[in-house]
Amino acid sequence: MTDPLLAALEDIAGAAHLVVDAAAMAPYLADWRGRFTGRARAVVLPADTGEVARIVSACAAARVPIVPQGGRTGLVLGSVPDASGTAIVLSLRRLNRIRHIDPANRTMTVEAGCILYDIQQAALEAGMLFPLSLAAEGSCTIGGNLSTNAGGTAVLRYGNTRELCLGLEVVTAQGQVWDGLRGLRKDNTGYALRELFIGAEGTLGVITAAVLKLYPEPKAVLSALVALDSPQAALGLLALMQDRCGAALTGYELMSDFCLRLVAAQFPGLPKPFAAHYPQYALVELSSTESEDHAAELIESSIGAALDAGIALDAVLATSGAQSLGLWQLREHIPLAQAAAGKNIKHDISLPVSNIPAFIEQTGAALQAAFPGCQLVCFGHLGDGNLHYNLAPPEGLGHDSFLAHQESVNRIVHDSVAAFGGSISAEHGVGALKRDELPRYKSAVELDMMRAVKAALDPLGIMNPGKIL
Amino acid sequence: MTDPLLAALEDIAGAAHLVVDAAAMAPYLADWRGRFTGRARAVVLPADTGEVARIVSACAAARVPIVPQGGRTGLVLGSVPDASGTAIVLSLRRLNRIRHIDPANRTMTVEAGCILYDIQQAALEAGMLFPLSLAAEGSCTIGGNLSTNAGGTAVLRYGNTRELCLGLEVVTAQGQVWDGLRGLRKDNTGYALRELFIGAEGTLGVITAAVLKLYPEPKAVLSALVALDSPQAALGLLALMQDRCGAALTGYELMSDFCLRLVAAQFPGLPKPFAAHYPQYALVELSSTESEDHAAELIESSIGAALDAGIALDAVLATSGAQSLGLWQLREHIPLAQAAAGKNIKHDISLPVSNIPAFIEQTGAALQAAFPGCQLVCFGHLGDGNLHYNLAPPEGLGHDSFLAHQESVNRIVHDSVAAFGGSISAEHGVGALKRDELPRYKSAVELDMMRAVKAALDPLGIMNPGKIL
Known part of the structure; x- marks a missing residue:
């Protein structure tokens, strides 16, 4: 050399x-x-x-x-x-050891390069649950999950990655090792440095290890697919389920009929839970640390109440783990069906839950006005206010021609998100892709503080430049 | 002027x-x-x-x-x-408006000067729960709770104040207003500024308003007092309760027999749940969003299992809200009984839960060696690893004479906390009181990063100088 x-x-x-x-x-x-x-x-x-x-x-x-x-x-x-x-x-791929599991403290100390799936399995082998779960779990590393504050399907109950981490080991931009590998649920001895490095996308330092929280493993996890008239009805069902089930409600996903038609067209072998079509569907997941009977009784009585109240139009309750899996496969095949049908213009957005019905209605109308016949693939983690709001071209228009409109589509969607008090990146982060969008939607005061923090911790500007800021 | x-x-x-x-x-x-x-x-x-x-x-x-x-x-x-x-x-006392409640988003926007109790009440009136609860709730303000990342008795289930807040409004050290009043459960568009201001004890800026998370109000809250042989048994009971009850376990407090004797001596009118004395007691609280029957069945079966397994020695289950209150009064009167008996040397510490039995044993022995006959008033939020580890003088020694030894007592306790991977301030913060202790227990790398963040956001050093750093 x-x-x-x-x-x-x-x-x-x-x-x-x-x-x-x-x-x-x-x-x-x-x-x-x-x-x-x-x-x-x-x-x-x-x-x-x-x-x-x-x-x-x-x-x-x-x-x-x-x-x-x-x-x-x-x-x-x-x-x-x-x-x-x-x-x-x-x-960081070679830093892939699980250093320590502390069952009585319900924590696990892992290196940044550990694959998320391996961490989930190690937790299960210790009789506990590490709840972070997302589509890339077989390939993504916990260091990346931490650096992007990954979300996924269990946020409703367990929070984002930031809330699943008690301590960090970080190599600073100066090449020093900060040993912040604390396994404490309460510690008020100074600034929230752990929280700051989490979600910083590698722009402030390098996360090399972390202390993760573990949870009791549920004795049963049951799901149901509920047919609904509208996003407003989905909010009504969410409120009813939360009031009756509390923390036992561990998942709440919204899918439009168009999403399920797309899945059915691309993957005809998957289950078709309803004979009829309904405008919207909620995939509801309940977990019980008590028993399968408890989970079954709770989901039946809650959805029964929603049917009685006219909030839900119809429902399919999975009575086994395999049936639950089938329902989740419908949800998980939406992105795959989209990809198979051709490229979409995608958005990872969040909103106050209460604003979602009006957002969906008004943004859809604005997009139809600008791109008549465009097709909305709208699904996501409704319980967290997080929508994957993707757009397919009008029938007849090629996907590549439609992608040429990406910038104007983004402008309509992101301006609407901002008007409804939302975020243009719910769980994916900013990276280089949304960096230039940020100044349009964040105040100068906030950007100035972010730049000051960046300059304070990485004065040479060598950590992942061009990302976020 | x-x-x-x-x-x-x-x-x-x-x-x-x-x-x-x-x-x-x-x-x-x-x-x-x-x-x-x-x-x-x-x-x-x-x-x-x-x-x-x-x-x-x-x-x-x-x-x-x-x-x-x-x-x-x-x-x-x-x-x-x-x-x-x-x-x-x-x-901030005059900034005391509840600006907005959004039931479907389960959020409340409040000004910094709102009294915690008033916020709790407003949430209940809206049919929801704001779970932050601590002894000073009738006087403390949410701005102070946020600035100190207050803990309290519900952390086991709901987290510290940082985890109960979705958005902030802050006046920066330059006198600019940062409108970060977002009501979003997912937002990955940059650095964790909200988390940074929370717990900064007013040294980085002034919190003027916040968006708080609300939760479904439990339909029943039941408590039990469980007699135990040792802190190790308290850990066994905690694990059993968490495995069986999951998030329904909303409180888990440890108290030594000495604590309850102190309460009985000072407040003879309070309930005496057991005829015999046991070395330790756990106060267990269960909340159910389902029904009082569900809560009762769950607490009975769980504590029954603990008795059968020999983890618990005896137990008193409150069968009504009034009985629950009586048990909590025992816990809440410990600090009052201490104060009535004379001044103590107090510590607000946290440890990995798994280290608590060894910490209690070894630290107690070190203190007995240094101050023979000193009396330990050890109680706290065991589920969070948070102990209030207070020391009363040996019989016959005056409280004021004992207080003269405060520095050497602190040194023994805090050095032991550090050796067991703990924190010298679990939930009270650093302020001016523990500022000089910090450099002994935090690495130079961490202190340097804290100083860099302070200089970045408050370059003139005018925000609450002499606190934390």
Whole structure:
């Protein structure tokens, strides 16, 4: 190595863990959705926190940018380098040990490169639940989940990733190790640094390990699909279920009829729960730490009450785990059905739950006015106010031609989100993809504070530049 | 007013809301526990956020320190000025409107000066629960609760104050208004500024309003007092209750026999649940959103299982709200009984739950070796790992003579807390009281990051100086 920085990195991580060959680097540079491929000076894969610290120090000394990377499943271009070819990609994949499980404290200490699925399994083997669950769980790493404050399907009950983490180990932008691996549920001894690094998308430092919260494993998880007249009715059912079931309500997903028609067309082998069609459907999940009987009685009585009150039009209750899985497959196949039908213009938005019906109505009308016949694929985590609000072209218009309108579609949707008090990124983060959107929707006061925090913790500006800010 | 700053403040808030007279200022300057009285240049009571912003701007222009103040019930000298007499006390008490309740979103927007009790009541009137609950709830303000990330008795189920807040309005140290009053359960559009201001004890800016989370109101809340052999048995019972009851377990308090003897001696009119004495007691609280029958069945079967397994020695189940209240009165009278018996040396500590039995044993032994016969008043929120670990003098030694040993007692206790991976401030904060303790127990890396954040958001250092850092 004649390049002194690369020679230093090789010295730290070993030649086998420094990738400089273009072909070998390629898998680390491509966006998950295949929209963009960046360039890098090298990819380095350290073995442990000490090596991460030495790598960051070497890059800081050379003023070379660092792009921390986990499973590279992010959807906003947060974990791939830009096109300049100046950055070092720092892959955390080799930091993949589960360091410790403390059953009595209900915590697990894991390294950043652990795959989410492996963490879920380790928790189950210890008789407990790590509730974070999302589509990419077989590939994504906990470091990436933490850095993007990942959401998923269990937020209603357990919160976002930030709420599932008690402590962090971080390599700072100066290459120092902060040992904040505390397993405490109460600790008021200073500023919320843990919360700050979580969701910072690698722009403030590198998360190398974390203490995660574990929960009692439910004895039964049962689901139901409920047919509804409107998003307003879905809100009514949500309120009724929460009032009756409290924390036992662990999932509440909304899907429009168009979503289920799309799934049925692309995946005809999946269950068809209803003979008739209804405007909207809620997928409801109940978990009981008591018993399967308790879960069954609770879901039956609650949905029975919703039918009696005219809030629900019809319902299918899964009476077994396999049936539950079938209902969830309908929900999980919506993005796959979309992809199979052709590219969509996608939005990951959140709103105050109370504003969702009016948002859906008014935004849909604005989009129809601008793009007559466009087709809305609207589904998501209604209980958290999080919609995946995607747009397919009008019948007859090609998907690629429609994608040319992406910017004007985004403007209509995001302006409407802002008008209804929502967020243009509910759970995916900002990355490079939404960076230029941010100044339109965040106040100058907030952006100034964010820039001040960034300058305070990463004064050289080497941590994942061009992301978020 | 010949003092130009005071003239400016009078102009902003009105003469009736600027206090400069020494006698009139006195109530704003005294520590809640009566250990310290500070001095101030003036006390100002603005009417709204706009006035707060103008006051902070005026103080910033004059480089004059500001001490934000709520209900002044804090226990670490965080909300009173120091002895220099240079600071302006900024009382938020007049910002006391509940701005908005959004039932479908389960949120409430409140101003910083609202009394916690009034917020709890407003939530109940709207048919929902705001779960934050602590001894000072009749006097403390939500602004203070947020600024100290208050804990209390419901953390096990609902989290600390930080987890109960979705959005903030803040006047920055530059006197700008940040409108972060979002009512969103998912929002990944940048750094965790909300989390950062919460728990910052007014050292980064002034919280003027907040969006709070509301929860379904339980249909029944039942308690039981369980007699136990040891802290280890209390951990066993906690695990059993969590596995069986999940989120229905909303409270889990530990009390030693010495605590209950103290209460019985000072308050002989309170209930005496057991004829015999046992080493430890757990006060267990269950909430059900389903029905009183469900809560009763669940608490009976769970505690029955604990008795059968030999984890519990005896138990008293409250069969009514009034009986539950009686059991909680025992718990709530411990601090009062302590105060009546004479001054104690107090600690508000947290530990990984799994370390509590060894901590209690080893720390008790170290204290007995140093102060033979000293008496431990150890109780607290075991489910959160939070102990109020207080020390009364040996029989015969006066309380005041014992208080002279406060520094050496603190050293033994806090060093032991650190050795067991704990925190020297679980829920009270740092304030001025524990500021000098912090560098002993926090790494230089963490303190440097805290100082960098402080300098970034409050470059003039005018926000509550001398607190935390």
